[in-house]
Amino acid sequence: MMQSFKLNKAEEEALYKKSIALNVELIKTGELPMTESKIMHEILKQTLIMGELELTRNGEIRVLSNTKN
Secondary structure: OOOOOOOOHHHHHHHHHHHHHHHHHHHHOOOOOOOHHHHHHHHHHHHHHOOEEEEOOOOOEEEEOOOOO
16 A cells, blocks of 8 residues: 655645645634645545545546535
């Protein structure tokens, strides 16, 4: 099983920007900020565990997220 995953530069930058925006909102609501690692785990949970993946006619992967807890 894969234990690590390397992001490319564009993905790193996108994750950094999203983490800043999410943490600003969390702090505004009195919540604790989340690490980038925890954010990635939540994304993976909502897509791979709770969501669905399907293959389009063009051979592209489409993620259908299900955010029900």
